[in-house]
Structure formats: structure tokens, C-alpha cells
Amino acid sequence: MRHVISLLIENEAGALSRVSGLFSARAYNIESLTVAPTEDPSMSRITIVSVGSDDIIEQITKQLNKLIEVIKVVDISEAAHIERELMLVKVRATGKDREEMKRMSDIFRGRIIDVTETTYVIELTGNTAKLDSFIEAIDRSLILETVRTGVCGIGRGDRVLRV
């Protein structure tokens, strides 16, 4: 099963390597990992997408909690939540492809944020499946480069992860 684990961690040098090191040392799976400071700069929030049985996910959350710098851990995928990922795609945009690419970007509610005579950079936000389908929908041979942030997520309604 796919799980989205969110955690708050002290914003200190080396803290991220403790988290990633834990996953490799115990042979846990990481599909994606995102990290950035929170509104309180002393803390970072990490979102990890992992795949594993319930037992393994339980161990992952316990082992994460055991790390001294980890303040709180929640498996946000246990209940209603929202996931978003940001993708930037640089595509070749010449001739008839230029119009087609603009159209596809609009359909997926993307935005073109860089334009040259021959290329576009399209910004796209959504859940993982939506970004995947955009890649599927456009002509693969026109893709010059893609970059994705990995998933970040948040619980719906009153479910709040804070100190």
C-alpha cells in the first residue's frame, strides 16, 4: 500500500540525512521525499511517499519517531487528505506543435511560464496521477526536460500537524 507520511523535524544540519539514512539502513522504500522549512523557521516539514505493508509502515512511523530530531510523525494517508505535486516541463514548441502544446497546457490547467522561439516551460500542479497523465497526453518526443517536486500533502478539515 502507498502511504504519505508527514513529519516535523528540527531544522538542523544533518537532520534530513538521518531520515534518508533510516530508510536505506532498514531497507524501506522511498517513492518521493520533499522538505522545506515551515512558517516557524526552526522546523522543517518532510513529506515522504512510501510503499509497504501495514506492518512496515507502522515500523517506519515508529522508527521516524525514534529519531531524536523528529518532533511529530503522521501518516496523512490514513484519512482524508490532499496531495499536490509541482512539475515543470520544458517542451519543444515549434510549428504546429506550438499551438497544440498551448492547448494541452490549458486543458490540464497548466501555465506557460517561459517562452522562447522554440520552447515553452509549462508549470503544472496536481496530484501525481494528473501530472503522469499530462506526460502521457503530449507527444513524448517533444519533451526536453521535466522536473517534479515530489508529493506534499496536508490533512483535510480539522486534522492538523503542528507542535
Place this chain on the structure above:
Amino acid sequence: MVLTGAEIVIRCLQEEKVEYVFGYPGGSVLFIYDELFKQDKVRHVLVRHEQGAVHAADGYARSTEKVGVALVTSGPGVTNAVTGIATAYMDSIPMVIISGQVPTAYIGQDAFQEVDTVGITRPCVKHNFLVKDIRELASTIKKAFYLAKSGRPGPVLVDIPKDISAMKGEYAYPKTISMRSYNPVIKGHQGQIKKAVQLLLEAKRPMIYTGGGVILSDAADKLAKLVRQLGFPVTNTLMGLGGYPATDKQFVGMLGMHGTYEANMAMQHCDVLLAVGARFDDRVIGNPEHFAEVPRKIIHIDIDPSSISKRVKVDVPIVGDLPEVLEDISKLLSAAGDRPDEKAVKAWWKQIDEWRGKDCLKYDRKSKIIKPQYVVEKLYEVTKGEAFVCSDVGQHQMWAAQYYKFDKPRRWMNSGGLGTMGFGLPAAMGVQLAHPGSPVACVTGEGSVQMCIQELSTCKQYRLPVKVILLNNGYLGMVRQWQQLFHGNRYAESYVDALPDFVKLAEAYGHVGMRVEKPGDVEGALKEAFKRKDDLVFLDFAIDPTENVYPMVQGGKGLTEMILSEEL
């Protein structure tokens, strides 16, 4: 007060009432050594290899309730220490390791004796720190001691760059530490405790299984009280020996790969299992699927939530400090006034006594060659069970665990988790320093003892009268045993040719050496050795080279699939 970093380090150690620092000097820790030199409250023990320093600090910590402290230099000082740190980590031993680092400005430049200490030790410490700001030095050391000792204990490393130890800064030792990200649970959940009591009262075939947590949390008294209150059988893991008196009739022996027949049978066939400060590891329960074939309810008390339901699914998890939780269970039992199902428990004891009747630790007592079991039995008799026993890793370790009856906690020091050969001798130094005047034995093998043999020199320098009990069979015995049983008698590289003359070796280091070749001489030699209270005596026992450790559960097999001695 303005002090240098090195002065701050020593002040902090004094504040923590550190008696001994085990270490080895080098370039990056010169300022710290300079300050050590100028005072006499914290005493330094100069080892001969950094691995020895960490094992000695480890032995010191295991045999006391204190934090062990080691001091090493950067680069090779740290890499040599890593085996010792990993050993302590696997057995949850409270320890603070202070390491020197190259000056801050050199970090990352492949400087002389530079290694990424924090990176290299990260997977084998409870936590580690690189001090980059002199203002954080004192609070970091305070945190290190606090983390090492509290919750599930473990080694904590503080890496101090050379410029930080030379630099001046304001010093104030914090009295308390509060960390928002670290708050170990002490008090057990009362609802869970009630459920546990209910299960214990309903049990027909109860079993109590306890591990190193009982020793580390000083819970032996509370455990003994509860065990007697319940009247249930109790077994200890290798790490938990001494947690319950081995000579008590409710004790069924150690369990696991080389556990007793009765302990393993009872463990497998019980219907309610109370696990206390133990972690169901592979050497203890064997194959978890085989273990799960018999349905049973499991209550698991541990301070570390990640130890619960890791290898075995648990029905009633209780997170908390063992003395607190055991006391709560005891109280609730007394208050309830209910008694366990006496009739059922009596029948269960009858079954256990039948298993006991197998006498699984029987060995050939008429042998003309010295049997290792006999040496350990005599060691027990000669020391009246009062010795602090350290061991290395292998067959001798198992024989020591099986035949020395530990009645008290903190008397048995061995590397159970990591299985580190070379642990015994340096650990015994730490134990001897912590308990001057008490008998300290290091039960070892000719393979293991040579892995840290250089520490004989340290023993001489500090006059540590450790008794080395070498069970010399000329083989890496446990490897040989596996090769005999599972690899068609192909003894690949397990025969150790060209062993030194250990008597001469001991003498070369300035100690007393004795070679014992006949069973009739064992007791006399041991008595003589322990009579020499001021000397390190190195006893080289020529034991039966083909003796195996039984019972044995092959790796990956079920707990009850035991191979028993040919004597049975």
C-alpha cells in the same frame, strides 16, 4: 565565566561526575588532553587501541548504572572506535563518545586525519552532534549525557573540531535539558495495564520472558516481586541474564538459539506471554512464522515503541519504563485480590518439569579431556557466583551463559546484539575499574582474545587483576560447529594454526600465565588465580576441540526444532 572549549569539555565531564575516561590521544584532541592533564577529578585510562577504549567504557557502563565515556581523536581514532560504538548501540548501552575533528575551516577538504565522523557513526549511535559553535558546546555535552541515559539508552557521540576546543567562550552548564522532539514515555497506559493483568489472571500456560531492558532499567527487584506474586515460569535472554536469579526454582534457564530445552518449549507452547524489555530477535525466537504457529496472547512492555510488534505481533503493548510498569501491574494484582488459575498453572509446571527432566545441559563429566562446561561450572563454584563475568563471542560465550548462574543484574557483560569478538578483555578492564577489589573474569576463546589482546598492556599499566579464562580449543569453535552441522564437516578456515604460547604472551606483558591441560587441575588453577588478588592471571585451558554447544536451534528454524547433545 570565559573558558576554552577544552576547559569546557573537562568542566562538563566533572559536572557529570565522570570518574573515568577511556581514550587515546591524537592531533585533534590535544587541547582536551592538555586540560585533562591539569586536573585530577576525571581520570584518564590510556588504552592501546580505540576499540578497546569504547569497549572498556561499555563494560564500565554495563556493570554500573553510569554512563561510560570514551575520548578519541579524528580520522582513524574514530574509525577504530566504530566497532565499539556499534556494539554499544546494539545492546543499548549508555555511553558518550567525544571525538576530535579537524579544524572547522578544514572540514570537507580531505584534511589529514579527517573523516565524516557524524556520517560514519550515524547508523550506530542513538544520536550524534558536530559542535560548530563554542556557545553550544556545554549544552551539547549536557544533551549527550541526557540522551545516552534516558529512554532506551544508547551511545551518543559529540564531534568537536580542534579550533572549537582551542577557542574561548562563555561557560555555563545547563542544569536541565528539555527537548520538544524527545520525551520518552515513563508511565505505562493504565488501560493497557488493566488488560495485561486480566490476561495474566486468565492464563493457563503462562510464561514470562525478560531481556536486557530489565538490567538497563534496574528493574530486577520489581520483576522478582511480580514473578513470585504470579508463580509463573520465567526465562531470560542472553542480554537479560541476572535479571532474575538463575538459582531460583521459577527460572527455567536462558532461551533462544542455545537456550534450554524447557525454556524454548515453554516459550513456544505458552498461551499468555509477558515480554519484559526484550525484543523477540532472531537468536531468541528463531523463525517468527514457526513461533506464530501456536496461538498465544502477548503482553509486551518496553520503553521503545519501535521494539513492539517489530518481529512478532503483540496483543497488549505497554510503552513505559519497566520499574514503573512492573510496579503498577504488581499493585493492580494485589488490589484485585484475584489469583491466577492455580490448577492450570500447576499442570503447566508439571509439563515444564517433565521438559526439565531431559537435563539438556548434560555433558560428559568423566572425560579425560577438559570440557569447557566443566571449567565454567568450576569458575562459578570458585567465585561463589559473585564474579563479574565478561565474555567474548562464540562457543565460550554460550557456555558461560549456560553454566554460570547469574543471580544478580549487571554481573554478565557480553556483546549479544552485534556479536563483537574482542569485546571481553577491554570490557573487563572497565568493569574492574568500576569494581576494584571484586573478582572479574573474562571468559574468552583463542580467536576472540587475540582481537584485542593488546589491552593486556593497559591492564598492566593500571594494575587491573582481571582473570582471563581462555577456553582454548584451537578452533574458531562456533564457526567449526556450524561447519560440522550444516556444511558437511568442511572446516574452511576455522582451524587457527600457529597460536601463540599464551603463558609466555601473558608473561611478556608482565602478567601471570598458566596452562591447564587436565580436568583434575581445573579447580586448583582457578583457586590459585583468584587468590592472586593483585595479579592479572591468564589461564589457558586446553579444552576438548570438538565440543559443541547444545541445545541448538539452527538459524531460520523454529524454536522447538532443537538439536540436542549426543549425551541425551
